[in-house]
Amino acid sequence: MARPLTRFIERFGDWLIGLLAVWVVIAYLALPVWWKRHEAKHPALIDAPYITETGAHIPGDPLNLSVIGAEDDLRSALGAAGWYAPDSITIRSSLHIAASTIFHRPYLDAPVSNLFLFGRKEDLAFEKPAGRDPRERHHVRFWKAPQLDEQGRPCWFGAATFDRSVGLSHTTGQITHHIAADIDMERDGLVVDLQRVNRVQSLDWKNDFQPQPDGRNGGGDPWHTDQRMAVVTLKAGLATVAGQMEGLAPSAPHLPASH
16 A cells, blocks of 8 residues: 555656646746747847947947837938938048037038947938037937848837037047937937827837946946837838928929029
8 A cells, every 4th residue: 555655656746846847947938038029029129239339349339229110211200300310421521520519510410420230330320409519419320130020120229329528538539429328318309209290100118128227338438227228110101201292392483583
């Protein structure tokens, strides 16, 4: 009688250990991965990068938002919200921004320095003036992720910061813009701008996106964040509608030249 009972207890113990192992695999491995993929609004947001780097491979500005939508819709939305595409970095534009800064003259599309993600410089950049000259401005850089979602839409990773002054980099000694530390304010301000012009289909948040709440960028400027990434899904097709409306707008009448 004792032997059958002993075998039953041993088999029950083996069964219990096996059940415990299955529970560990499901609860601690399978389900977290499933939820991570289920909650992601776009496949590019799974295991997404979280910081840019400079040309010298120094950590650059942190990423703090992403936009899901076609390039035309992104360009149109930022343009409608009062953001300008910057000039390319050339000798002429560099002299222009230097003169504008020294003499406090506006330069709405002043060039933006390059940062890198996915092994390349930003695909798109936009800026919005905040003062009398290019020393102070809101600006954002975007990089297109390699993946598309099921609807064929790209995801654009963005780093939105505020240029508060011009000075020497704390790491390289080169002339650069210094950013304000509160990068969340810039992220939130850009989202509000897109909502104001009615281009946002949905707004979600990726919590604990940044592994650290603070750090320093490539110029040595401190930054801090609540560690969240804003995930903005744009309304599709409004760029085409906006273009059609511009085409339908009446042109200015041709007036004879005065003498």
